[in-house]
Amino acid sequence: EELKAREQSFATQRQQFSLGGQWQDVEGLKEQLKDKDEAILRLQVEVQSLREKNGSLEQNAKQLKLIITTLQTELEKHKCVAVTTAAPPLKVTPTNHELDHVRKELAKKEMELEKIHKEFEPTRKEAETAKAEVAENKLQVGALEAKVSELQGFLAKERAQTRAHNLRTEEDKKKIQDLNRQVKEMEQILKRNHPDSISALILTANSEGSEASPRFKYLENRVQQLEQELSKSETDAQVGVREIQDKFHSMKLKYEEHTSDLELQLASAKHQAHMWRQAAEKNEARLAAERKAEEQPIREMKQNKKTAAPPMVITVGAPPANALAVREDAHLLATIRGLKLELAAKDKDLLKIRRDLDESTKTNRRLQRERERQLGVVAPTRPPAVRGAAKQEQVSETSQWSGNKVYDPAQFEPSIPGQKEGVERLEQENGMLREELLRLEEDYRSLQTKRLQDLNLLQKQHEAEMGRLISDHMARHSNSRIADLQGQLSTQQIIISHLKDQLKQLDEYREEIEVLRAERDHLEKSNMDLRKKVSDFRSMQTPEMLQYEGLQEKLSELERRHEAREQKLQAMVRDLLRRNTEQRAVTGDNRSATTMKEKLLDKNRQLCLYRAEMDRILETLREFNRHQKSGSTVQLAPD
Structure with a gap:
C-alpha cells in the first residue's frame, strides 16, 4: 500500500512538473496505462502459476489423505489382530514411520498452501486496484482524446477559413486592378470624345463627391427599365425569326424530298421506256420478217397466175402469222398496262410506241386490203364444179410444201373479224394509256405549280414578318437621335456609378487587408522576440x-x-x-x-x-x- 501511495504521488508530481500541455498529459497517461497493463499481465501470470501450484498441492494432499486413511485402516486391523491374539504390544514398524513422515509432509504442505494463499491475497487485491486505476485512466484518456480531436477540428476549420480568406483577398485584388483599369479607360474615352458634354460634367461632379439627385436616380431606374424592355423585345424578335427560319427550312426540306422522289420516279420511268423501246424494235424486226414471209406467197401466186391454166388456181404458202403477232402485241400491251402508273413524264417514248403500233396496224390493214382485193377478183368467176375439183386436187397434192394448191377463200374469211377485234382492242388500250399519261402529266404540273405557290407564299410571309419586326423595332427604339444619345449617356452614368461602388468596396477591402497585415506584422514581431529570448536563454x-x-x-x-x-x-x-x-x-x-x-x-x-x-x-x-x-x-x- 505504501508503494502504491508513492506511485500515485509520483504520478501527480510528475504531472505537475511536466512542461507540456494536454498532449503531454495524454502521452503520460498512455504510458501509465501501458505500465499498468503490463503489471496486470504479470500478476495474471503469477496468479495462473499459483493456481496451478495450488491445484497440484491439493491433489498431493488428497493422495496423502487417501494414504493416511489406508494406513489407519491397516493399523486398526493390526490392533484388532493383536487384541484377539493377546500378543505383545506392537512395535513401531516401518509403516508407522512412513505414516509419521507422511503426516509431517502433509502438515508442511498445508503450511505452504496457507502461505501461498496469504501471498496470493495482496496480489489479487493489487490486481483489482490496478484494474480500477486502468479503467479510470482509460476514461481520462478518452476525455483528453475527445478534447484533442475537438481542438484539431477547430484548428482545421481555422486553417480552412484563413485559406479561403486569402483566396478571396487575391480575387479581390485582381478585381480591384481590373476595375481601376476599366474606370480609367472609361474616363479617358469620355474626356476624349466629349470634353464639354454632360458626361464630363457628371464625372467632375462625382469626382468632387457630390451625391446623386433624385432626378438622377429616377433616370437611372428608367434607363434600367428601358434596357430590360429592349432586351426582352430583342429576345422575342430573335425567337420569332428563329421560328420562321425553322418553318422555312422544314418546308424547303419537304419539297426537296418530294422533288428527289419525283426525280427517282422519272429515272425509273426512263429506264423502263428504254427497255420498252428495245422491245418495240425487236417487235418491229419480227413484224418485218413476218411481212416478208407473207409477201413471198403472194408473189408466187402472181407468177402462177401468169403461167396457170384457165381455171385460175392461186398458190399460197404457209398460213398467215397475224394471229401470233396479235397475241404478242396483246402481251406487250398487258405488260404496259401493268406498269402504266410508272409512265409519269415520258410522253416522247409513249408517242414513239404509239407510232410503231399505228404503223403495224397500217401494214396489217394494207395486207388485208390486198388479200381482199385478190379474193374479190377470183371468187365470183369460179363455178361450184371447179371449186369441188380444186378441192380434190388440193387433197391429192398435200404432200408438196411448195407446190400448187387450190385457193379456197372460205379458209381465210373467218380470220378477218378476229384481226379487227384485236386492232380495236389495241386502239382502246392505246387510248386508255394516252388518257392515263395525260392525267399523270396534269398531276405533275399541278404539283409543280403548288410547290411554286407554296414557296412564293412562304417567302412573302417571311418578308412580311421581317418587315413587321423591323418596323416594330424602329417604332420602339428609333424615336430620335437625342433619345439614343440620352440612352448612351444614362448607360455610361450607370456604369460610372457601378464602378464607384466597386471602388468603395475595394477601399474597404484595402482597409481590411491593411489591418490583417498589421496583425501579421505584430505576430511576426512577437515571434521574433520569443525566438530571440529562447536563443538568449540558450546562450546564457x-x-x-x-x-x-x-x-x-x-x-x-x-x-x-x-x-x-x-x-x-x-x-x-x-x-x-x-x-x-x-x-x-x-x-x-x-x-x-x-x-x-x-x-x-x-x-x-x-x-x-x-x-x-x-x-x-x-x-x-x-x-x-x-x-x-x-x-x-x-x-x-x-x-
Whole structure:
C-alpha cells in the first residue's frame, strides 16, 4: 500500500512538473496505462502459476489423505489382530514411520498452501486496484482524446477559413486592378470624345463627391427599365425569326424530298421506256420478217397466175402469222398496262410506241386490203364444179410444201373479224394509256405549280414578318437621335456609378487587408522576440538551466532503465513459466515454488530500489523548484 501511495504521488508530481500541455498529459497517461497493463499481465501470470501450484498441492494432499486413511485402516486391523491374539504390544514398524513422515509432509504442505494463499491475497487485491486505476485512466484518456480531436477540428476549420480568406483577398485584388483599369479607360474615352458634354460634367461632379439627385436616380431606374424592355423585345424578335427560319427550312426540306422522289420516279420511268423501246424494235424486226414471209406467197401466186391454166388456181404458202403477232402485241400491251402508273413524264417514248403500233396496224390493214382485193377478183368467176375439183386436187397434192394448191377463200374469211377485234382492242388500250399519261402529266404540273405557290407564299410571309419586326423595332427604339444619345449617356452614368461602388468596396477591402497585415506584422514581431529570448536563454546557460537539463537527462535515463527492466522482467516471467513446466516433470513442486518466491523477492527489491531512486529525484526537483522561486542555486546530489 505504501508503494502504491508513492506511485500515485509520483504520478501527480510528475504531472505537475511536466512542461507540456494536454498532449503531454495524454502521452503520460498512455504510458501509465501501458505500465499498468503490463503489471496486470504479470500478476495474471503469477496468479495462473499459483493456481496451478495450488491445484497440484491439493491433489498431493488428497493422495496423502487417501494414504493416511489406508494406513489407519491397516493399523486398526493390526490392533484388532493383536487384541484377539493377546500378543505383545506392537512395535513401531516401518509403516508407522512412513505414516509419521507422511503426516509431517502433509502438515508442511498445508503450511505452504496457507502461505501461498496469504501471498496470493495482496496480489489479487493489487490486481483489482490496478484494474480500477486502468479503467479510470482509460476514461481520462478518452476525455483528453475527445478534447484533442475537438481542438484539431477547430484548428482545421481555422486553417480552412484563413485559406479561403486569402483566396478571396487575391480575387479581390485582381478585381480591384481590373476595375481601376476599366474606370480609367472609361474616363479617358469620355474626356476624349466629349470634353464639354454632360458626361464630363457628371464625372467632375462625382469626382468632387457630390451625391446623386433624385432626378438622377429616377433616370437611372428608367434607363434600367428601358434596357430590360429592349432586351426582352430583342429576345422575342430573335425567337420569332428563329421560328420562321425553322418553318422555312422544314418546308424547303419537304419539297426537296418530294422533288428527289419525283426525280427517282422519272429515272425509273426512263429506264423502263428504254427497255420498252428495245422491245418495240425487236417487235418491229419480227413484224418485218413476218411481212416478208407473207409477201413471198403472194408473189408466187402472181407468177402462177401468169403461167396457170384457165381455171385460175392461186398458190399460197404457209398460213398467215397475224394471229401470233396479235397475241404478242396483246402481251406487250398487258405488260404496259401493268406498269402504266410508272409512265409519269415520258410522253416522247409513249408517242414513239404509239407510232410503231399505228404503223403495224397500217401494214396489217394494207395486207388485208390486198388479200381482199385478190379474193374479190377470183371468187365470183369460179363455178361450184371447179371449186369441188380444186378441192380434190388440193387433197391429192398435200404432200408438196411448195407446190400448187387450190385457193379456197372460205379458209381465210373467218380470220378477218378476229384481226379487227384485236386492232380495236389495241386502239382502246392505246387510248386508255394516252388518257392515263395525260392525267399523270396534269398531276405533275399541278404539283409543280403548288410547290411554286407554296414557296412564293412562304417567302412573302417571311418578308412580311421581317418587315413587321423591323418596323416594330424602329417604332420602339428609333424615336430620335437625342433619345439614343440620352440612352448612351444614362448607360455610361450607370456604369460610372457601378464602378464607384466597386471602388468603395475595394477601399474597404484595402482597409481590411491593411489591418490583417498589421496583425501579421505584430505576430511576426512577437515571434521574433520569443525566438530571440529562447536563443538568449540558450546562450546564457545558467547553472539552474544546467541543473534542470541534467535532471531531465536523468529522468529520461531512468525511464529507459525502467523500460529495460520491464522487458527483462517479462522475459524472466516467460522463462520462469517455461522452466516451471519443465521442472514439474523432472523435480517436485517444492523447488519450483522456492524459485518463484526468490524471483518474486528479487523483483520486489528491484521495484523498491527504483521507487527510492524516483523519490530521490523528486526531492531534488522540489528543491530545485523551491530554490528557483527564491533565486538561489542548489547542488545536485550524486547519483
